[in-house]
Amino acid sequence: MEAEGGHGYRVAVVGDPVGPGGRLRRLGEDGTPVGAERPVPDLAAEVGRREAADAPRWVWASTDELYPGLPRVGRCHDVKLVESLLLGQEGRHGRPRSLGAAWARLHERPEPPDTAEPGAEDQPVLFAADRHHLPPDTDPLAALIAVHAAQLRRIAAGEHPDRMRLLAAAESAGALAAAEMGHDGLPWSAAAHDELLTGLLGPRPAGGARPAVLTELAARIQEALGQPVNPDSPAQVLPAFARLGVQLPSTRSHELRRIDHPAAALLLRYKELSRIHVAHGWAWRERWAPGGRFRPEYVAGGVVTGRWATRGGGALQIPRLLRGAVVADPGHRLVVADAGQLEPRVLAAMSRDTGLTRAAAAGDLYAALAKDAFDGDRGRAKIGLLAAMYGQTGGEAGQPLAVMRRSYPAALALLEAAARTGEAGGVVRSQLGRTSPAPSAGRLFDDSADSEDGATPDRRAARSWGRFTRNFVIQASAADWALAMLAALRRRLAEVGPEPRLVFFQHDEVIVHTPTPLAAEVAAAVTAAGEEARRLVFGATEVPFPLDTHAVRSYADAK
DNA sequence: AGCCTACGCGCC
DNA sequence: AAAGGGCGCGTAGGCT
Numbered sequence: 001m002e003a004e005g006g007h008g009y010r011v012a013v014v015g016d017p018v019g020p021g022g023r024l025r026r027l028g029e030d031g032t033p034v035g036a037e038r039p040v041p042d043l044a045a046e047v048g049r050r051e052a053a054d055a056p057r058w059v060w061a062s063t064d065e066l067y068p069g070l071p072r073v074g075r076c077h078d079v080k081l082v083e084s085l086l087l088g089q090e091g092r093h094g095r096p097r098s099l100g101a102a103w104a105r106l107h108e109r110p111e112p113p114d115t116a117e118p119g120a121e122d123q124p125v126l127f128a129a130d131r132h133h134l135p136p137d138t139d140p141l142a143a144l145i146a147v148h149a150a151q152l153r154r155i156a157a158g159e160h161p162d163r164m165r166l167l168a169a170a171e172s173a174g175a176l177a178a179a180e181m182g183h184d185g186l187p188w189s190a191a192a193h194d195e196l197l198t199g200l201l202g203p204r205p206a207g208g209a210r211p212a213v214l215t216e217l218a219a220r221i222q223e224a225l226g227q228p229v230n231p232d233s234p235a236q237v238l239p240a241f242a243r244l245g246v247q248l249p250s251t252r253s254h255e256l257r258r259i260d261h262p263a264a265a266l267l268l269r270y271k272e273l274s275r276i277h278v279a280h281g282w283a284w285r286e287r288w289a290p291g292g293r294f295r296p297e298y299v300a301g302g303v304v305t306g307r308w309a310t311r312g313g314g315a316l317q318i319p320r321l322l323r324g325a326v327v328a329d330p331g332h333r334l335v336v337a338d339a340g341q342l343e344p345r346v347l348a349a350m351s352r353d354t355g356l357t358r359a360a361a362a363g364d365l366y367a368a369l370a371k372d373a374f375d376g377d378r379g380r381a382k383i384g385l386l387a388a389m390y391g392q393t394g395g396e397a398g399q400p401l402a403v404m405r406r407s408y409p410a411a412l413a414l415l416e417a418a419a420r421t422g423e424a425g426g427v428v429r430s431q432l433g434r435t436s437p438a439p440s441a442g443r444l445f446d447d448s449a450d451s452e453d454g455a456t457p458d459r460r461a462a463r464s465w466g467r468f469t470r471n472f473v474i475q476a477s478a479a480d481w482a483l484a485m486l487a488a489l490r491r492r493l494a495e496v497g498p499e500p501r502l503v504f505f506q507h508d509e510v511i512v513h514t515p516t517p518l519a520a521e522v523a524a525a526v527t528a529a530g531e532e533a534r535r536l537v538f539g540a541t542e543v544p545f546p547l548d549t550h551a552v553r554s555y556a557d558a559k
Numbered sequence: 560a561g562c563c564t565a566c567g568c569g570c571c
Numbered sequence: 572a573a574a575g576g577g578c579g580c581g582t583a584g585g586c587t
Contacts (some may be wrong), residue, residue, distance in 0.1 A: 230582095230583085232567095232581090232582055232583070233582080233583060233584085234565090234566060234567075234583085235566095235583075235584080236583095250566080250567085251566085251567075252566090252567065252568085253567085253568075271567085271568075272568095275567095275568060275569070275581085278580095278581060278582085279568085279569070279579095279580070279581065280569090302578085303577065303578065304577085305576090305577065305578095307571085307577065307578075308578095309577095309578065309579075310578090310579075311579085312579090312580095313579095313580095314569070314570085314579055314580060314581095315570095315579090316569090316570055316571075316578070316579075317568085317569040317570040317571090317578085317579065317580085318569085318570075319569060319570080320569090320570090342571095343571095386575080386576095387575070389575095389576075390575040390576050391574080391575060391576070392574075392575035392576095393573080393574055393575085394572080394573050394574050394575090395573085395574090395575090397575080460574080463574065464574090467574085467575070467576065468576065468577090470576080471575090471576035471577075472576080472577090474576085475571095475576065475577060478571095506570075506571065507570085507571045507577090507578095508571070509571080560587105561586100561587085562585105562586080562587080563584100563585085563586070563587095564583100564584090564585085564586095565582105565583085565584090565585100566581105566582090566583085567580105567581090567582090568579105568580090568581090569578105569579085569580090569581105570577105570578085570579090571576105571577080571578085
């Protein structure tokens with residue numbers, strides 16, 4: 001992973017509105033064009049040729065739109081994603097939406113309508129051709145070059161240009177990885193999946209019917225409750241329990257686990273199995289994982305904190321019960337790596353809290369905390385730390401939180417400052433400079449009034465937003481590290497060879513699918529990528545960010 | 560019928 | 572006194 005800039009040159013590229021052609025123009029270090037524009041009849045071929053020869057940094061409006069048709073490249077600058085980062089840096093909280101919107105802002109023109117507006121997809125062909133939403137007299141390549149050059153200037157003008165360069169490069173590399181992973185897919189064994197489903201739900205019912213186990217459980221629940229009830233309906237379940245004298249605040253699992261009634265255990269089992277059937281059952285597989293590959297659509301930059309989102313298939317919530325269905329191809333292994341205790345390590349590195357740093361260096365951070373300050377009680381140490389990062393203060397967290405504040409003052413000060421900023425309506429930033437969204441109008445408030453009872457809606461909203469900004473600095477900085485790690489790993493894997501492929505990424509975890517003989521090399525690349533990310537994102541910190549790495553046949557064997 | 564919210568649960 | 576972050580996705584149940 002390297003920050004944008006450095007060696008090599010850049011090439012701005014746009015695709016023709018129709019057909020396989022496109023236009024390119026070489027750019028200098030500062031983004032100004034060098035030489036003449038080049039129209040080519042086959043953009044994919046031209047990109048492949050230049051990538052092989054010089055591996056420039058490709059500059060385009062949106063990786064989403066252009067990259068799927070192109071051969072694999074090493075580096076890019078995604079103007080739309082970088083625009084979003086820069087709008088945050090500058091305290092302008094518009095959404096980037098399109099090249100046209102960025103171009104309009106640059107030229108202080110009115111912005112085009114939102115791409116996502118209903119009907120935008122059904123525009124007449126004449127206008128649909130311009131997916132960038134530029135005015136008809138504006139050349140897309142020229143607009144791209146202008147917006148990109150301005151972005152390089154805006155990065156340089158920020159408070160921490162090096163960090164923003166790194167973030168821009170990591171965000172863009174992430175977009176490449178997301179497109180590639182969506183294309184390659186996660187190995188998904190229909191046979192292993194079937195075996196797991198059958199073990200839990202019985203044989204697959206014909207015609208998409210409900211498995212008999214669920215029907216039976218529903219009947220037994222009704223029997224135990226003494227009345228007909230739809231187990232999927234909290235509105236029916238709660239009164240049914242109430243009639244039996246069992247008071248429940250909700251039908252959530254943790255509430256059901258607390259009560260002692262036969263119907264509760266049945267309902268818990270029903271919920272677990274029903275969830276598997278509905279969310280990751282046979283119908284799910286036919287829709288999302290046909291032909292031995294699960295292909296979700298990853299949305300890089302889909303979450304304000306920099307985490308990715310996915311569309312379709314719930315890729316970021318593969319139930320642990322079903323991880324046995326993720327199986328390497330014959331002759332291959334899955335190298336599964338996850339960064340343990342990532343968020344507390346991020347907190348230690350950012351705050352430079354000496355006690356927390358020492359605990360992080362000890363290996364099991366929570367155990368070290370317990371030894372330091374919690375009389376050896378690891379459970380309470382974990383509660384205290386999580387409460388501090390999430391903004392919980394009541395219940396069982398109060399006392400451990402007080403211990404945290406006393407023992408790790410610098411760490412708590414960072415979190416509490418972030419919370420105060422949010423409560424006051426301000427924005428906070430991640431380690432690399434990703435900015436939290438501004439509170440929406442409804443969340444702006446006057447918290448000076450009514451401070452006595454402390455529970456006005458405004459005050460509650462303020463505190464809620466404070467919890468968000470408190471968590472934002474940690475979650476977003478963890479995403480900074482994870483993205484930098486992913487980008488470094490992607491580059492290092494390309495050096496190992498063409499076969500090892502990133503096939504999964506989830507917040508603090510990656511899976512690489514590789515021929516078995518290369519598994520050790522891949523594992524080494526993972527370790528090196530984690531170390532590289534630590535150095536680039538956090539500099540001289542002594543906090544380690546270890547990746548726990550396993551080469552396995554099945555995802556289920558990794559933990 | 561399609562759209563919306565509430566609720567709940569999966570993952571981190 | 573109480574106050575727990577971020578998502579996607581499914582059903583229920585009400586609305587237009």
